[in-house]
Structure formats: C-alpha cells, structure tokens
Amino acid sequence: MKALPIIYGVVTTSALAAAIGIPAVIHERGTQAVSTWQAMVSPGDLSAKHAFLENDCEACHTPHRGPTADKCIVCHANNEYLLSKQTTAFHSDVAECRGCHLEHRGAAKRSVEMDHMVLAAIVLSRAKSEPGFGAMQMSSLPVGHSRIQPLETLLDCAACHSNQDPHRTLFGIDCAACHGTSAMTGWMIPEFRHPSPLSTDCAQCHQAPPSHYMMHFQMVSMKVAGVVHADVSQCFLCHQTNSWNDIRGVGWYKHH
Ligand code: HEC
Ligand code: HEC
Ligand code: HEC
Ligand code: HEC
Ligand code: HEC
Ligand code: HEC
C-alpha cells in the first residue's frame, strides 16, 4: 500500500519552513497595534488553552486579514506528537488552520473540530495549483460512497487511518466504501449486525494476529483454549463474538 499521506505527500516540510520564516517575532509588536485590536469586539471568550492571549488579539489576527496560519505556526511549529501521529501528520505541510480550529467559543470548548470537508477543500485547491500533486492524490474513489460528500472522495482515507484498521486490510483500503467521516457516528455503522456466534465464517472478515502463525499458536493458544486439533482459520473453535480475549469455554484470558 502506498504510505503517502495525502496532504504532505509531495513536499514534507517546505511549506511549513516557509511559513516559519514569515512572521518575525511576535514580541516585537508595538503597544499601538494592541490597542487597535482591543477596540475590536471579540466574538467570545477564547478556549482555555488560549485564554492567556485574551489581551493579545494580534497574536492570531493579522490586520485586515483575520486569523492567519503564519501566526499560529509561530507558536505551534514543533509539535512532535502531532507530526508523529498518522492522522495528524499532515500538519507538517498545511498552510491553512481555519475550519478545524475554531475560537471564541468559550473556555469549555477545545479549539479543535475535525472537518474532513475542510481537508478536502485544501486538497482540491492545492491540486489545482500543483498539477503533480493532483495527479498523485486525486485518484477519485469509485462509486458507492454514499456516506461521504462527493468532495471527500478526493481523500485517501487509509493514508491517515490505516493504523486504526481493525480489519487488518481484509476489507481493502477503500474505507469510505463502508464508512463515513462524521465525528458523531465515527466508525460505527448503525445498520451493521454482527453475524451469529454460531457462524463458521469468521476468517472471511477477521485476520488473526501474527502470533497465531508462529509457534505461539501451538504452544499457547491451542493449550489455553483446550483445543487439540485446529487450523488458525477456525476462529470459531476458540473465540466468541463479544471479545477476542473471552475464550470459548475458558473465559477471560490476557497473556502478558
Ligand atoms: C483539516 C483540519 C485541520 C487543519 C486544516 C489543521 N488542523 Fe490542527 N488539528 C486537527 C485535528 C483533528 C487535531 C487533533 C486534535 C486531537 O488530537 O484531539 C489537530 C491538532 C492540532 C494541534 C495539537 C492540539 C493539542 O491538543 O495539543 C495543534 C497545535 C494544531 N492542530 C495546530 C494547527 C495549525 C497551526 C494549523 C494550521 C497551520 C492546523 N492545526 C491545521 C485538525 C486540523
Ligand atoms: C488564539 C488565537 C486568537 C486570539 C488570541 C484571538 N482570536 Fe479572534 N479569531 C480567532 C480565530 C481562529 C477566528 C476564526 C473564527 C473561527 O473560525 O472560529 C477568530 C475570529 C474573530 C472574529 C470574527 C471575524 C473573523 O475574522 O473571523 C473577530 C471579530 C475576532 N476574532 C476578534 C478578536 C479579538 C478582538 C481578539 C482579542 C481580544 C481576538 N479575536 C483574539 C483566533 C483568535
Ligand atoms: C502566542 C502563542 C500561541 C499562538 C499565537 C497560538 N497558540 Fe495555540 N496554543 C498555545 C499554547 C501555549 C497552547 C497550550 C499548549 C499545551 O497545553 O500544550 C495552545 C493550544 C492550542 C491547541 C490545543 C487546544 C486544546 O484545547 O487542546 C490548538 C489546537 C491550538 N493551540 C491551535 C492554534 C491555532 C490554530 C492558532 C492560530 C489561530 C494558535 N493556536 C495560536 C500558544 C499559541
Ligand atoms: C489527512 C489525514 C486524513 C484523511 C485523508 C482522512 N482523515 Fe479521517 N480523521 C483525520 C483526523 C486528524 C481525525 C480526527 C481524529 C484524530 O486526530 O485521529 C479524523 C477522524 C475521523 C473519524 C472519526 C473517528 C476517529 O477516528 O476519530 C472518522 C470516522 C474518519 N476520520 C473517517 C475518514 C474517512 C472515511 C476518510 C476518507 C474519506 C478519512 N477519514 C480521511 C484525518 C484524516
Ligand atoms: C466492506 C466494508 C468495510 C470497509 C471497506 C472498511 N470497514 Fe471498517 N468496519 C466495517 C464494519 C461493518 C464495522 C462495524 C461497524 C459497527 O460495529 O458499527 C467496521 C468497524 C470499523 C472500526 C471500529 C472498530 C471498533 O472499535 O468497533 C474502525 C476503526 C474501522 N472499521 C476502520 C476502518 C478503516 C481504517 C478502513 C479502511 C482501511 C475500514 N474500516 C474499511 C466495514 C468496513
Ligand atoms: C461478515 C463479516 C464478519 C463475520 C463473518 C464475523 N465478523 Fe466479527 N466482526 C465483524 C466486524 C465488521 C466487526 C467490527 C470491526 C472489528 O472490530 O473488527 C467485528 C467484530 C468482532 C469482534 C470484536 C468485538 C470487540 O469489540 O472487541 C469479535 C471478537 C468478533 N467480531 C468475533 C467474530 C467471530 C468469533 C466470528 C465467527 C464466529 C466473527 N466475528 C464473524 C465482521 C464479521
């Protein structure tokens, strides 16, 4: 599978590096600039983490342009955790922060609201200005993606979410064939009903962990389950449908 994360596939750090170069040092602002902003009406309290900026509107706002990414990046360029997590690694090369990072909603709300449509719009505009980027990323998904917006078919779901794939690629990498992007439902598919525990088709939909294809299977798994003859594909002999650790006829088992 191509592991090219969608947004930053082409240049990894250049956009960010460029952006860091732009804003000099925010501490060099004059007090005059501050008073201009203080005359402006704030639409609401800042999020708790940004509350310390309540008298420093210009930390985020650029006169006549509103909040701009360069300001955010001054303080947020080196977030190793963010860049090392598959889903958020795109931050290394994204030039737009609005849409997913909302503000002035009060201290109780975090300034984060993931929006895949914002993401798709960023991908689209970038693809328009960088033909190479488009050719690589805009292999629109085939039909049958009723759970996502047409624009979202530009997104390579697996590039950001394959680490979360509980199907271990058994269902392919076209996650949006079955899943939507709504934060409300998440990965849930309300109409999905799991097959009966009496099914013997488990292996059609479930891939066993690597340990099951090693000596561990004979030495531990079969012994724990008390099953003398079994092929790895016969999950149903040892497993139930509620949890992989609830071994049939044995109960909860967790090895260390
Ligand atoms: C397409 C949506 C999107 C865009 C665009 C975006 N972000 Fe994010 N950002 C997120 C999401 C989602 C998270 C993860 C929040 C979480 O882990 O709960 C995040 C996390 C962060 C965090 C870490 C938050 C924490 O809890 O510590 C920072 C800092 C951040 N983004 C800054 C930025 C900056 C600066 C920009 C613009 C250069 C930007 N983001 C653009 C969606 C976006
Ligand atoms: C931590 C960064 C941050 C600080 C500090 C901040 N703002 Fe904002 N502000 C934003 C963001 C982001 C938006 C865009 C609204 C959204 O998408 O939720 C915004 C939106 C606004 C808007 C609506 C118009 C627009 O451009 O969208 C006004 C007016 C505003 N801010 C005024 C202020 C004032 C006045 C202060 C200082 C008292 C201030 N802001 C401080 C981040 C900030
Ligand atoms: C003057 C520096 C500064 C500026 C400018 C700034 N931030 Fe922050 N931001 C912080 C600090 C400090 C925190 C708290 C970090 C922590 O707790 O680890 C924070 C927290 C955050 C978080 C985590 C929010 C949460 O509730 O968990 C996000 C997301 C974020 N900032 C995005 C942005 C965006 C987008 C902008 C531009 C609109 C911006 N920041 C501008 C300093 C700044
Ligand atoms: C550029 C990276 C990126 C792409 C591409 C992407 N997502 Fe996401 N997705 C995120 C981020 C970031 C979050 C917020 C949660 C987090 O930080 O992990 C998220 C959250 C979700 C959630 C909410 C549940 C959860 O895991 O938090 C679902 C469902 C989801 N995405 C589905 C999809 C689908 C389906 C596609 C393809 C149409 C897709 N995503 C494409 C980055 C991406
Ligand atoms: C052929 C359809 C199909 C495809 C393709 C598919 N899934 Fe799923 N996935 C499902 C079904 C059905 C469920 C169970 C939903 C439920 O319980 O509501 C599920 C559940 C999930 C869950 C939730 C597991 C849990 O904790 O209960 C995640 C996460 C997930 N899928 C991620 C992915 C990712 C990532 C991809 C792409 C790499 C993907 N899926 C591709 C059908 C699919
Ligand atoms: C038609 C496909 C299909 C078949 C057949 C099937 N499953 Fe599942 N099963 C799923 C999907 C989809 C999920 C939700 C995503 C995930 O966790 O993998 C799931 C979830 C599970 C879970 C996880 C529960 C949890 O939340 O931890 C277990 C355990 C499980 N199945 C066991 C079995 C067993 C045992 C069999 C055979 C008796 C079986 N399944 C047959 C599709 C199937």
Ligand code: HEC
């Ligand atoms: C001979 C009995 C047996 C068969 C057949 C079997 N397993 Fe297991 N499996 C076990 C036992 C026992 C454990 C817990 C102890 C261990 O790790 O061996 C386990 C653990 C697991 C775990 C949890 C691993 C973890 O780290 O928590 C998963 C997932 C799993 N099996 C999936 C499957 C799937 C999918 C199949 C069929 C394709 C399958 N197993 C076939 C006995 C079996």
